[in-house]
Amino acid sequence: MFAFIISRLLQALPVMLTVALLSFAMFAYVGDPVAIMLGQDYTIAQRDQLIADLGLNQPFFVQFAKFVVNAAQGEFGLSYRLSRPVAQLIVERAPATLELALCAAILALAIGVPMGVYTGLYRNSWLSRFFLTFSLIGVSLPTFLIGILLILTFSVWLGWLPSFGRGDTVNLGWWSTGLLTWSGIKALILPSITLGLFQLTLIMRLVRAEMMEVLRTDYIKFARARGLTNRAVHFGHALKNTLVPVITITGLQLGAIIAFAIVTETVFQWPGMGLLFIQSVSVADIPVMSAYLLLIALMFVTINLIVDLLYYAVDPRLRIGRGKGAH
Amino acid sequence: MTAPLLEVRNLRVEFPTRRGTLVALDDVSFSIAHGEVLGVVGESGAGKSMTGAAIIGLLEPPGRIAGGQILLNGRRIDNLPYSELRKLRGREIGAIFQDPLTTLNPLYTVGQQLIETMVTHLPLNPAQARAKAIEWLELVGIPAASQRIDSYPHEFSGGMRQRVVIALALCAEPKLIVADEPTTALDVSIQAQVISLLKSLARDKGTSMMLVTHDMGVIAETADRVAVMYAGRIVEVGAVRNVVQQAAHPYSAGLMGSIPPVGRRLERLQQIDGSMPRLSAIPPGCPYNPRCPHAFDRCFVERPELMPAKDNLAACWLYAEQGVPRHA
Ligand SMILES: Nc1ncnc2c1ncn2[C@@H]1O[C@H](COP(=O)(O)OP(=O)(O)OP(=O)(O)O)[C@@H](O)[C@H]1O
Ligand code: SF4
Ligand SMILES: [Mg+2]
Numbered sequence: 001m002f003a004f005i006i007s008r009l010l011q012a013l014p015v016m017l018t019v020a021l022l023s024f025a026m027f028a029y030v031g032d033p034v035a036i037m038l039g040q041d042y043t044i045a046q047r048d049q050l051i052a053d054l055g056l057n058q059p060f061f062v063q064f065a066k067f068v069v070n071a072a073q074g075e076f077g078l079s080y081r082l083s084r085p086v087a088q089l090i091v092e093r094a095p096a097t098l099e100l101a102l103c104a105a106i107l108a109l110a111i112g113v114p115m116g117v118y119t120g121l122y123r124n125s126w127l128s129r130f131f132l133t134f135s136l137i138g139v140s141l142p143t144f145l146i147g148i149l150l151i152l153t154f155s156v157w158l159g160w161l162p163s164f165g166r167g168d169t170v171n172l173g174w175w176s177t178g179l180l181t182w183s184g185i186k187a188l189i190l191p192s193i194t195l196g197l198f199q200l201t202l203i204m205r206l207v208r209a210e211m212m213e214v215l216r217t218d219y220i221k222f223a224r225a226r227g228l229t230n231r232a233v234h235f236g237h238a239l240k241n242t243l244v245p246v247i248t249i250t251g252l253q254l255g256a257i258i259a260f261a262i263v264t265e266t267v268f269q270w271p272g273m274g275l276l277f278i279q280s281v282s283v284a285d286i287p288v289m290s291a292y293l294l295l296i297a298l299m300f301v302t303i304n305l306i307v308d309l310l311y312y313a314v315d316p317r318l319r320i321g322r323g324k325g326a327h
Numbered sequence: 328m329t330a331p332l333l334e335v336r337n338l339r340v341e342f343p344t345r346r347g348t349l350v351a352l353d354d355v356s357f358s359i360a361h362g363e364v365l366g367v368v369g370e371s372g373a374g375k376s377m378t379g380a381a382i383i384g385l386l387e388p389p390g391r392i393a394g395g396q397i398l399l400n401g402r403r404i405d406n407l408p409y410s411e412l413r414k415l416r417g418r419e420i421g422a423i424f425q426d427p428l429t430t431l432n433p434l435y436t437v438g439q440q441l442i443e444t445m446v447t448h449l450p451l452n453p454a455q456a457r458a459k460a461i462e463w464l465e466l467v468g469i470p471a472a473s474q475r476i477d478s479y480p481h482e483f484s485g486g487m488r489q490r491v492v493i494a495l496a497l498c499a500e501p502k503l504i505v506a507d508e509p510t511t512a513l514d515v516s517i518q519a520q521v522i523s524l525l526k527s528l529a530r531d532k533g534t535s536m537m538l539v540t541h542d543m544g545v546i547a548e549t550a551d552r553v554a555v556m557y558a559g560r561i562v563e564v565g566a567v568r569n570v571v572q573q574a575a576h577p578y579s580a581g582l583m584g585s586i587p588p589v590g591r592r593l594e595r596l597q598q599i600d601g602s603m604p605r606l607s608a609i610p611p612g613c614p615y616n617p618r619c620p621h622a623f624d625r626c627f628v629e630r631p632e633l634m635p636a637k638d639n640l641a642a643c644w645l646y647a648e649q650g651v652p653r654h655a
Pocket of ligand 3: 376
């Protein structure tokens, strides 16, 4: 088990290094940090001094190694735009994005899985058809349009929910949460729906397809032939067997939710990492952009590891197989 | 005469399709007495599995019982609501499927599967059920049962898994077992062991059995009576000796090999020229008429019902006069 985690971490290393190389290349070759930092008036001497200070005259590999070492310690330098440490900016923004992503993911799972089970079991009921039609909308409408439609309905027309921002937040140490105030929770609703809707419909369709597949298997027929209740057959035997693919896709989608929070955060002016990234892109604030890129890569890698561990927990065949392999 | 345990009367199973209704089982009637083993044989597609599925109420939709009755201990079970029928499954009628590799849920230990079956049907608490589960595993010959109970299906060999399936089918003590080719998927070397286990368990518990198989050796050793199926109908039924050694219906005779070699037991069904008609193309009259060497005029216009034939019942016009073959 421990060896398995270590080996997965080692496999993740090249991925992270590749992404680091990309963000470093962006750092080094896109835009001109020296020009940005010096402003309009400077002497050649000042310029050379800054280049030496930033280490930009050193060989590529030395610079890259420095970048990696710094990045591993969370050092990404100063934001060009805000002249504050990038790490600090990201730490400030991360809770907003993570809370939003988590709410969206929980929403997608808590509604998507039951809807998938229902439509898989009762393929021809009118409710299933309604769900399927609804899921087509979720899949085909672009996120920003869903966000705007929700704002139009619930903020502009009905005036029930706020259309932008996080509402009031409470600080728990460095973590600022919107989950503890009424206005914070109200502010979370529309962005979570917007961000989670695509994932919800995806999970629903996946669970439905897997359910239909599993219900055809011999072990389900045998479970029925043993006289087990429908509940035990459907929610015990069948649903458990659909879990492996559902975990994979959900894990990947969680990464996608965090990565694609950019659009939702922009629509709702949500003060998270995605909004920070978009604002940084418009002024070529390279340190922030490269830090964000690395962070997203790190999240994908972490989520993949968690997914693998969940497989392990769900499927005994993997456990035994791996156990034998280790000897 | 006591009432039979299972009685199937004029059972008809239909599959509505876009191109009309297919009749998968037509006018199937037979009975199984308490403690009796009925062997069911016939070519692939004859309707053997369909009959078993209809009895346990698990026909695959859109297949449905369109006529006839199924009675268990004199009580009609073909028209029970799903929830009532569910209580019979496992408890009154157990089922054994063909392929032990796919019959067990891979994500549950064999113990969990046994315990959940028993707790569903019997008044046992989990601890008692676990103790019984170990007993059952011992009974079906799983070595070190008290440890193996926590193993997953993939940790067992095919033969061992089928033993587990047998334990699962029997653990709620049903009075009837529907065993659909229980050894076909197993290694030849262990088929005999599994069959003799099944046979001895059924005998000890007084369980009746409908045993579908292609293996005439198994039929001869295990069954009390045999039903021969063809194109969704029973064409002959009788005591095992009579059907194996002096089949009356030309199809059964073809299956058994018309002249069994003296002193050699017949192991496998014989090949018969031609093939069974598809459900959508069953000829009028006797469905066997395209392949039958004895077919005559009547066979092409009128469908034969089961009638006394030699010492059995056969659906064949050759026996229209008091069970005497027409050109014997
Ligand atoms: N879903 C279905 N729709 C239409 N016809 C079907 C369907 N399922 C089975 N059948 C037909 O029902 C008939 C009986 O099939 P069944 O499985 O009972 O045969 P069998 O005697 O068990 O054969 P085997 O020895 O191959 O197991 C076959 O002709 C088959 O083609
Ligand atoms: S009824 Fe006629 S065709 Fe059918 S089996 Fe008998 S002899 Fe052959
Ligand atoms: Mg079959």
